[in-house]
Amino acid sequence: MPGFSTDAILLRKIEYGDHDFIISFLTRSHGKISVIAKNAKKSVRRFTGALDLFSVNQIHCVYPKKKKDGMTILFQADLEDGLGNIRYDVLKTTYASFWVELIHFWLEEEKPQLTLYDLLFFSLDALNTGSISKEVIHLLFMIRFMALSGFEPQIESCGRCKTPLDEIEQNRVMFDFREGRIICLNCAKGESKHGRMVSKGTLKQLFWINQNEVHRVDRIKFSGLAIKEGEALLESFIPFHLGREFKSLQFLKRLRQNNEF
Ligand SMILES: [Zn+2]
CATH class of the missing domain: 1.20.1440.120 (Recombination protein O, C-terminal domain)
Incomplete structure (x- = not known):
């Protein structure tokens, strides 16, 4: 399956149906991308982190079989840095939220x-x-x-x-x-x-x-x-x-x- 791997910062995550997420990342190699993470709510093996806002992940994406038919698929995400201290501080969270919203x-x-x-x-x-x-x-x-x-x-x-x-x-x-x-x-x-x-x-x-x-x-x-x-x-x-x-x-x-x- 053709695809790519890159470091990525999570900019936005939206629930899609009962099991999936649509996620936007700022990636090191591909700029901003939006991908679908199928079964992300269940699969602990393919998604090692909680896919939290601002987290840094090594992601592996695959292209849909027919490109115009679908979104790029997030196949696997390995958490590199959850940047967890930001989420415990409301002011820090708000600064970071503004930066990612801007991007x-x-x-x-x-x-x-x-x-x-x-x-x-x-x-x-x-x-x-x-x-x-x-x-x-x-x-x-x-x-x-x-x-x-x-x-x-x-x-x-x-x-x-x-x-x-x-x-x-x-x-x-x-x-x-x-x-x-x-x-x-x-x-x-x-x-x-x-x-x-x-x-x-x-x-x-x-x-x-x-x-x-x-x-x-x-x-x-x-x-x-x-x-x-x-x-x-x-x-x-x-x-x-x-x-x-x-x-x-x-x-x-x-x-x-x-x-x-
Ligand atoms: Zn002047």
Whole structure:
């Protein structure tokens, strides 16, 4: 039976009939795929893990006999890392849910995206182990996701007069959502309908975590203000650009309001 094997992160799982699941994975070799896992609720031998959300598995898939007739079949899944700590923490679960929802929405099927796979794996692993603060990982994931999906925010210099960020006189600039870039206050002249004010320090830190090796990200210390501003900026910019609200992001905002996370 022709097919393939690859590492895969579970993005979404939907019950299908009494015994089966339809599962979406972000795979190392094939990008996002949707497969049917037949008898997955019963077969402990073929599916060693619980096929939980965010889990990392080595999967073996086979193509249906007549390709146009059916979905790719998940033949076997061996759990590599359940990333179980994420599920015991409601805030971590919500961050991870947003990341996978974003990927599931944005990615087309079967377009390999190794850099995105590595980014998601790194972010989930850091969230699971707690090696880096969850707020910083969240910022790192969002800004790099935007860069990989072609919407990298332009934050090095004013989009109009090209003054580098460091040389802009004011401490704050406007980030314009439509243009995806910063505009200094001399150029913005009060136009802020599609923008948000952000301090230069926050932008410099976002720029740093977007440009440097991901493993060095714990070297940078974000202030509480930079985290709040960075979250507010990216959590507005992403839905604006993709033209869609995300349930998990709305839930995250409610959690913060109610629990003061
Ligand atoms: Zn300017």
